[in-house]
Amino acid sequence: MENRSFGIIGSILFLGIVMACQSGKDPGPEATGVYDPTPYDWKKPANFPEPVYGFSKNPMTQKGVALGKMLFFDGALSRDGRIACGFCHQQYSAFAHADHSLSHGIDDKIGTRNVRNLQNVAWSTAFFWDGSITDLDTLAVSPIQNPLEMGEHLGNVLDKVRQRASYPARFKEAFGTEQITQENFLKALSQFMLTMVSANSRYDKYVRKEPGGDLSADERAGLSLFKQKCAGCHQGELFTNQGYHNNGLPVSEINDQGRFGVTKKETDRLKFLVPSLRNIERSLPYMHDGRFWSLEQVLDHYSQGVKDSPTLDSRLKTGGVPGIPLTEPEKKQIIAFLKTLTDQQFITDRQFIPN
Amino acid sequence: MKNAFFASGMSLFLFLTVLVACHNDPLEPEYGTVQLRFDNVVGAQELKLDSTTYTNGSGEPFTVSRFTYFVSNIKLKKADGSEYVVPQDSSYFLTSQSNPASRTVLLRNVPVGDYTSINFMVGVDSLRNTMEIGKRTGALDPGGAAAGMYWDWNSGYIFLKLEGTSTKAPVDATGKRNFVYHIGLFGGYQTKTANNLKTIQLALGTQPAHVIVNGTTGIQVKADVLKVFDGVKPLSIAAAPTIMVSDSAKNVANNYATMFSIGTVQVD
Numbered sequence: 001m002e003n004r005s006f007g008i009i010g011s012i013l014f015l016g017i018v019m020a021c022q023s024g025k026d027p028g029p030e031a032t033g034v035y036d037p038t039p040y041d042w043k044k045p046a047n048f049p050e051p052v053y054g055f056s057k058n059p060m061t062q063k064g065v066a067l068g069k070m071l072f073f074d075g076a077l078s079r080d081g082r083i084a085c086g087f088c089h090q091q092y093s094a095f096a097h098a099d100h101s102l103s104h105g106i107d108d109k110i111g112t113r114n115v116r117n118l119q120n121v122a123w124s125t126a127f128f129w130d131g132s133i134t135d136l137d138t139l140a141v142s143p144i145q146n147p148l149e150m151g152e153h154l155g156n157v158l159d160k161v162r163q164r165a166s167y168p169a170r171f172k173e174a175f176g177t178e179q180i181t182q183e184n185f186l187k188a189l190s191q192f193m194l195t196m197v198s199a200n201s202r203y204d205k206y207v208r209k210e211p212g213g214d215l216s217a218d219e220r221a222g223l224s225l226f227k228q229k230c231a232g233c234h235q236g237e238l239f240t241n242q243g244y245h246n247n248g249l250p251v252s253e254i255n256d257q258g259r260f261g262v263t264k265k266e267t268d269r270l271k272f273l274v275p276s277l278r279n280i281e282r283s284l285p286y287m288h289d290g291r292f293w294s295l296e297q298v299l300d301h302y303s304q305g306v307k308d309s310p311t312l313d314s315r316l317k318t319g320g321v322p323g324i325p326l327t328e329p330e331k332k333q334i335i336a337f338l339k340t341l342t343d344q345q346f347i348t349d350r351q352f353i354p355n
Numbered sequence: 356m357k358n359a360f361f362a363s364g365m366s367l368f369l370f371l372t373v374l375v376a377c378h379n380d381p382l383e384p385e386y387g388t389v390q391l392r393f394d395n396v397v398g399a400q401e402l403k404l405d406s407t408t409y410t411n412g413s414g415e416p417f418t419v420s421r422f423t424y425f426v427s428n429i430k431l432k433k434a435d436g437s438e439y440v441v442p443q444d445s446s447y448f449l450t451s452q453s454n455p456a457s458r459t460v461l462l463r464n465v466p467v468g469d470y471t472s473i474n475f476m477v478g479v480d481s482l483r484n485t486m487e488i489g490k491r492t493g494a495l496d497p498g499g500a501a502a503g504m505y506w507d508w509n510s511g512y513i514f515l516k517l518e519g520t521s522t523k524a525p526v527d528a529t530g531k532r533n534f535v536y537h538i539g540l541f542g543g544y545q546t547k548t549a550n551n552l553k554t555i556q557l558a559l560g561t562q563p564a565h566v567i568v569n570g571t572t573g574i575q576v577k578a579d580v581l582k583v584f585d586g587v588k589p590l591s592i593a594a595a596p597t598i599m600v601s602d603s604a605k606n607v608a609n610n611y612a613t614m615f616s617i618g619t620v621q622v623d
Contacts, residue, residue, distance in 0.1 A: 073507070073508060073509065073545065074545070074546070075509060075545075075546045076546075081546060082510070082548065082600050083600075084507060084509060086507040086508065086509075087506055087507050087510060090497070090505070090506075090507060092497045092498035092502075092505070093498070093502075098502055098503055099502060099503030101529060102527070102528055102529065104597070104599060107601055108595075108597045108598055108599045108600065108601045108603075109597075110527055110528065110597060111528070112528040252529055252530060253526070253528075253529060253530025254528040254529055254530065282498060289528075289529055291529070347498060348488060348498075350488075353487075353488065353508070354508045354509075354544070354545065
């Protein structure tokens with residue numbers, strides 16, 4: 001009995017604290033309801049190529065980015081109000097969701113793929129493991145409507161957002177109209193996602209010859225091995241050629257055929273969109289189904305586990321034998337290099353934290 | 356010479372002051388260490404990850420692959436009702452079955468005396484859950500020790516994870532028969548959520564913990580995995596193999612709130 005009353009008192013105390021938090025909660029500075037087109041100063045990192053996103057069709061403003069952030073962290077985008085975008089896209093794992101092989105969502109349902117990072121989306125020509133979405137502005141529709149993710153209809157989401165007292169004035173500030181449309185809702189989300197630029201890892205500072213850009217001998221050796229053995233697919237400063245390749249993973253029971261599901265072309269069987277390797281250390285597990293939990297396992301796959309099949313990428317065969325020859329010290333050096341792609345500034349940047 | 360004499364006189368004076376000050380405050384004269392050891396069991400058996408099959412109250416066989424939970428806000432109480440509250444900044448611990456060292460929690464600078472009960476929370480309180488990221492260090496660093504134990508700002512930390520396999524679980528997309536309980540929710544940051552925080556009070560009963568000067572008092576706390584399934588409301592893996600943020604989470608939390616008991620208490 002004593003235990004129970006203590007528990008009840010404890011619960012009341014905590015409820016009190018939580019309610020105190022909630023009443024003191026301000027979703028950002030008070031909205032003025034006045035259109036404010038002050039641009040958001042989006043900068044291309046010096047070592048990056050030109051972005052592919054059409055900024056002219058959705059000019060980024062400070063108010064637009066702030067609105068997008070509010071929406072990104074708002075559970076109202078899901079059917080039961082519990083699953084915000086930020087539930088699966090967590091800053092400390094570079095907007096992926098560490099620790100789950102398969103993503104999970106509404107009603108505790110489990111999906112069929114491992115969530116990909118949201119980073120450097122301004123350069124992305126396609127999204128999802130099968131590249132089924134090619135425009136950032138329509139990206140959010142998929143998770144909102146996926147019955148295993150947010151399980152809601154976009155129309156209902158818009159209705160809920162319209163009914164929230166805090167939103168119309170903020171849409172007015174961002175887009176000059178209180179009308180909440182599918183277009184400005186999605187464009188606000190895009191604006192926030194476009195701010196997720198990761199370009200300040202130790203590697204970046206090394207290539208830009210900036211302070212803090214020192215790589216050890218092992219890391220430099222790893223970089224050079226990486227360029228020889230991995231950069232065919234994980235190309236350039238984005239660490240992806242944005243192509244679809246079969247990397248020789250044995251097909252699991254889920255029998256995910258990847259890109260084939262979109263194109264229905266035999267030649268696309270088992271091909272998946274090459275992910276960037278930026279912040280890879282922080283976004284485990286790896287592969288489309290999250291089957292590997294460590295970078296060591298990933299490299300072991302590429303050296304010993306590659307399974308031959310008609311669509312296997314030619315770069316993954318050496319003299320007809322599947323796999324990339326790698327010695328144990330080489331693997332260690334490559335992993336040392338991959339860890340220099342962790343962008344501490346990005347994963348702790350306060351601008352991504354909800355107000 | 357005179358200086359040296361003066362200095363030693365001063366030292367003696369200071370020493371006496373300290374001594375008198377100590378004696379003037381009989382409640383906190385000296386300190387010892389309390390070592391809380393969380394031993395996870397399954398009924399009468401020791402918990403072994405992966406290798407051993409157990410049976411829950413619904414008659415379902417299961418193995419455990421992961422059992423991890425936060426212990427925080429620890430308090431020790433004496434018979435007279437006075438209590439020692441472990442300082443907030445050093446009162447968050449993430450214990451994991453796979454990491455034996457993490458299951459031993461050392462509380463230093465505990466005032467000497469006889470403690471008759473212990474209080475702690477399973478999980479991370481709402482204040483800490485809404486604190487700026489800079490205050491989330493050590494066991495609370497979602498990018499470090501707490502990797503995998505955090506959802507987002509509104510849902511907060513995951514308080515307890517119990518994962519394993521069961522032949523009664525349906526096949527998931529990767530072909531495995533897994534069951535997964537990830538329990539959290541502190542009340543919500545922007546949007547109200549359930550509150551599954553549980554405060555545990557355990558009486559040490561007939562064997563109070565004697566904390567002595569410079570000594571270490573060991574308190575064994577047992578946590579019974581079977582209670583996670585059957586503590587209050589019996590849960591079936593077949594019926595709900597995955598419980599995370601849905602309403603059923605509160606049943607799991609109510610269940611695990613009953614899983615702790617005091618094992619042995621000893622002074623070294």
